[in-house]
Amino acid sequence: MPRLGKMERELLRGAVSKPATVVYPATKRGLNIPKGLRGRWEYAEPAKCTGCKICERVCPSGAIEMIECRPEDVKTKTGYRPICHFDRCTLCNQCVESCPRNVLRLTGEFEMAYLSREDMVIY
Amino acid sequence: MTSTEKRVVIPPRVSIPIGPQHPALKEPGMFKLTIEGEYIVDAEVNIGYNHRGVEKLAESNTHIQNLYLLARICGICSATHNGNYAQAVEFAAEVEIPERAKYIRTLIWELDRIHSHILWLGVAFHEVGFDTAFMYTWRDREVVMDMLESISGNRVHHDMNTVGGVRRNVPDELVPRLLRGLDRLEERMKYYRDVVIYEKTFWDRVAGVGILETDVAKRTGAVGPTARGSNVPVDVRFNDPTQAYIPMMDTGDFEMVLSDRCDVAGRSVVRVVETLQAIDMCRWLLQNMPDGPIRERVRPRIQPNEVLARHEAPRGELIHYLVTNGTDKPERIKVRAPTHANWVSMAHTLRGNYLADAPIILAAIDPCYSCTDRVVIVDAEDDTMELVPLDVMRVRANKWYKMHPRREE
Amino acid sequence: MQIFASTPLDILLQILWVLVFPGILFITTLALLWEWVDRKVYARMQNRIGPLHTGWRGILQPLMDFFKLLGKEDLTPEKADGRGFAAVPVVMLVLSLTLCMFLPVVDVNPSMPGVQGILSFEGDLILILFLSTLVAILIILAGYFSSNPFGQTGAARTGMLLVSFEIPLIIALIIPATLAGSLSVSTIMNTLVRSSPATVWLLMLPFIIFLITSEAELERIPFDVSHAETEIVHGWQVEYSGKKLALIHLAEDILLVYSAGLATTLFLGGPYLLEFIPLRLFSVDFATLAATTWVGWVYYPLVFMLKSAVVVVILSNMRAAFARWRIDQIVRYAWRVMVPLAILSLFIVQVALVYVFPMLGVV
Numbered sequence: 001m002p003r004l005g006k007m008e009r010e011l012l013r014g015a016v017s018k019p020a021t022v023v024y025p026a027t028k029r030g031l032n033i034p035k036g037l038r039g040r041w042e043y044a045e046p047a048k049c050t051g052c053k054i055c056e057r058v059c060p061s062g063a064i065e066m067i068e069c070r071p072e073d074v075k076t077k078t079g080y081r082p083i084c085h086f087d088r089c090t091l092c093n094q095c096v097e098s099c100p101r102n103v104l105r106l107t108g109e110f111e112m113a114y115l116s117r118e119d120m121v122i123y
Numbered sequence: 124m125t126s127t128e129k130r131v132v133i134p135p136r137v138s139i140p141i142g143p144q145h146p147a148l149k150e151p152g153m154f155k156l157t158i159e160g161e162y163i164v165d166a167e168v169n170i171g172y173n174h175r176g177v178e179k180l181a182e183s184n185t186h187i188q189n190l191y192l193l194a195r196i197c198g199i200c201s202a203t204h205n206g207n208y209a210q211a212v213e214f215a216a217e218v219e220i221p222e223r224a225k226y227i228r229t230l231i232w233e234l235d236r237i238h239s240h241i242l243w244l245g246v247a248f249h250e251v252g253f254d255t256a257f258m259y260t261w262r263d264r265e266v267v268m269d270m271l272e273s274i275s276g277n278r279v280h281h282d283m284n285t286v287g288g289v290r291r292n293v294p295d296e297l298v299p300r301l302l303r304g305l306d307r308l309e310e311r312m313k314y315y316r317d318v319v320i321y322e323k324t325f326w327d328r329v330a331g332v333g334i335l336e337t338d339v340a341k342r343t344g345a346v347g348p349t350a351r352g353s354n355v356p357v358d359v360r361f362n363d364p365t366q367a368y369i370p371m372m373d374t375g376d377f378e379m380v381l382s383d384r385c386d387v388a389g390r391s392v393v394r395v396v397e398t399l400q401a402i403d404m405c406r407w408l409l410q411n412m413p414d415g416p417i418r419e420r421v422r423p424r425i426q427p428n429e430v431l432a433r434h435e436a437p438r439g440e441l442i443h444y445l446v447t448n449g450t451d452k453p454e455r456i457k458v459r460a461p462t463h464a465n466w467v468s469m470a471h472t473l474r475g476n477y478l479a480d481a482p483i484i485l486a487a488i489d490p491c492y493s494c495t496d497r498v499v500i501v502d503a504e505d506d507t508m509e510l511v512p513l514d515v516m517r518v519r520a521n522k523w524y525k526m527h528p529r530r531e532e
Numbered sequence: 533m534q535i536f537a538s539t540p541l542d543i544l545l546q547i548l549w550v551l552v553f554p555g556i557l558f559i560t561t562l563a564l565l566w567e568w569v570d571r572k573v574y575a576r577m578q579n580r581i582g583p584l585h586t587g588w589r590g591i592l593q594p595l596m597d598f599f600k601l602l603g604k605e606d607l608t609p610e611k612a613d614g615r616g617f618a619a620v621p622v623v624m625l626v627l628s629l630t631l632c633m634f635l636p637v638v639d640v641n642p643s644m645p646g647v648q649g650i651l652s653f654e655g656d657l658i659l660i661l662f663l664s665t666l667v668a669i670l671i672i673l674a675g676y677f678s679s680n681p682f683g684q685t686g687a688a689r690t691g692m693l694l695v696s697f698e699i700p701l702i703i704a705l706i707i708p709a710t711l712a713g714s715l716s717v718s719t720i721m722n723t724l725v726r727s728s729p730a731t732v733w734l735l736m737l738p739f740i741i742f743l744i745t746s747e748a749e750l751e752r753i754p755f756d757v758s759h760a761e762t763e764i765v766h767g768w769q770v771e772y773s774g775k776k777l778a779l780i781h782l783a784e785d786i787l788l789v790y791s792a793g794l795a796t797t798l799f800l801g802g803p804y805l806l807e808f809i810p811l812r813l814f815s816v817d818f819a820t821l822a823a824t825t826w827v828g829w830v831y832y833p834l835v836f837m838l839k840s841a842v843v844v845v846i847l848s849n850m851r852a853a854f855a856r857w858r859i860d861q862i863v864r865y866a867w868r869v870m871v872p873l874a875i876l877s878l879f880i881v882q883v884a885l886v887y888v889f890p891m892l893g894v895v
Contacts, residue, residue, distance in 0.1 A: 001321070002320070002321050002322065002323040002326040002327070003321060003322075003323055004322075004323045004324065004853075004854070005322075005853050005854070006317065006318055006321045006322040006323075007255060007256060007259075007318055007322060007853055008849075008853050010259065010314075011255065011577040011578075011849065011852055011853060012577075014259070014576070014577055014578065014579035015573075015576040015577045015579075017579065019575075019576070019579055019580055019581045020262045020265075020579045020580065021580050021581045023581070023584070032269045032272075034269070034272050034273035034276070035273075036273070036275075036276040036291070037272070037276050037277075038276040038277050058185075058187060058188065059188075060184065060187075060188035060189075060190075060191040060192055061191075090191060090195070090280070091277060091280075092191040092280070092282050093276070093282065093290070094187065094188075094191065097285075097290065106276075137681050137684070137685075138681070139681045139682070139685070139764075140681075145765065146761050146762050146765055147762040147763065158685075160688075161685075161688075161859060161860070248855070249762065250762050251762075251855045251856055252753050252754070252756065252760060252761075252762065252855050252856025253753075253854070253855035253856070254578070254753075254852075255577065255578050255852045255853065256855075258578035258579065258580060259578065259579065262579060322854075322855065324754050324854040324855040324856070324857055325855040327857065327858070327861055328855055328856070328857070328858060477858055477859075477860065478685065478763065478764070479757065479760065479763050479858045479859060480858065481763070482762045482763055
């Protein structure tokens, strides 16, 4: 039999218990960030990279671009290294998986707001 | 009044547009309702605001890339598109994936179903103005979102599947945590089932509203909870099981959830009970998960083949039709999202109800506009339908832009 | 304000009453405060936090929202009746403020016994009922002036609400009047406070009826059909923006103050609290102290606010606990349950007054 105010007890319980809201930018407590989070792209181990361009080829959104190694970079075999245009990245982790030498990584960092596109190119 | 004739006062007909932008719609869609007073006498469904050309784009991508592209067709049932496409490619390549991969894939599908149904329940509460229950359901949905995130690394786009298996393992130390989460979810879902059935204000709004009779549901080809709420037994998990659904159905512990109420209440109850069932399924999958490898290497070039992959998405039967041609790219991929099948009966369901019920009836099929929209131009005047090829569209677009030049900056 | 203003000081004092303390400024502040209480309680019942950042626990958030809306662009639809469209928010604000003037908050007229409202005369209950109905009519006009299908649907629904809930509301307010034998709000309150505790039992049912009907008059869940967000996009408010919307929101908040205040005044004993304690210290000494010195100017408003806040919390709880009803269900419910209930309670009160009270010897 339907009746009025079925949730009343739950409401009162909710009113006295801790709020479920996470006051996020002020605190990160309660966010439950798991270990394997797919976050910001990282060119983790440049020493291992051969510049084979597989990551560029598999990227579904065309976020990875191979540029010629700049002077401050570690020189790869082919002379190219990946950079990530992070505005296009969909955080699918495929480049990390396809990389034959475990050069790339997605870190657990998830705060990824930038003011311009130039800031979003990850070297 | 001397006249003995019975006077019938017909209130003026007003045409009320719901959409393309409307608080009740989470995505753009247009419903022209003709109302007399508060009654809907006619309804016209116009969709197609959200066409993104995914199918065309998929033809120029490799199969691996398409997994991620198709996962992004829909934000809510991303795992179903992703998994079903992987399944389709495996069918085309005629490879068998490892047992453990099957179980993990099915686990993600079922967790996805739980989160999608809880989300729907919250939206349904919101549509009838029960914001409190909306907040509570979405709070408890975080439990399953955290579970999915800890398995796959992303809250929304899990992207767990790859051609030939799954990409991540479910570590053994995670299993007790998942089981604990499922216990909590079960307790909460039982409570929400009681809220749905016993809260009078909500039940008054859904009972007897948006009647979709069994024969109409069959005739218009409704799928998923919409059909099951009208007592049409269609559920791919039971009718044509794939993956780990096969051993699961062999145990005989699970039965299709049906309701013969044929109204929005029936659909709500089907969804809520199905969530409880999905929790049981997840528990079964976690307890019976075999050991072994999680992926099989599949060569990127898939032999020429033509397959149809079906899967019971949270909203109904999802069909991926895939033609491969021996390269690493598909020749043609056609997605029949479940919402597309459910739109057909929508005008019938809306007719004869109150205007106030329109949002909940629209929400009751759990519509996903962006899953659905294809380029089909229907002329409402003479009911002709026109499928527009790409080059014609390009010509039209060029013409339009010539007539409406961009403003100089 | 019936005493004739004899000296310029009196006139100044009366202007101050109207504009500042128990008048417009006080009521407006209270309105924003009640909106904060309402939002906070609603949020806490949903296990959320609610307003947080502006001021202490977000207490200034309603004020900020008001200012923000004042700064927004003000649009008038082409098809709308421009003058009527612009007049509605102002008239609504004026009406709601006028309604609040009748609430006895402090003793502005020491020559009369008991606490008086700024406006108080015999028969003002009738005027209050008339004005609150006028607010509903104004809402209907607002919907039609905007010439938007959503607005017109909202207006039609407001009309339906009006015909269903006005009768139980009037009966619920008539009952205290019959008990006190007066039609002036302040007099009713002062009489009821001094009458025997047995009347409390008679006022219970009308109080509940009043709470439900005022929830309907304020158009809050479960009766918020006339501006149901998910159905008709805020109904009659759909075309209002900027300053007009700010004024409408303020007027709605002031109507909340009025409803809570009227419930406090007629059913909860108005700004008296300690006087009910049956000790000489409180019921005689303190009462005279409050009535004659400045203590009353602090004590009465505080008690009034406390009691109103309780009513506001009850109203927020009702808002949180239910889904929105459909208009036909509301009308059916109103005529099948609320109206008979109201008539029944009126009947009970009459029977009690005529037969039971004399028999028991209660005056």
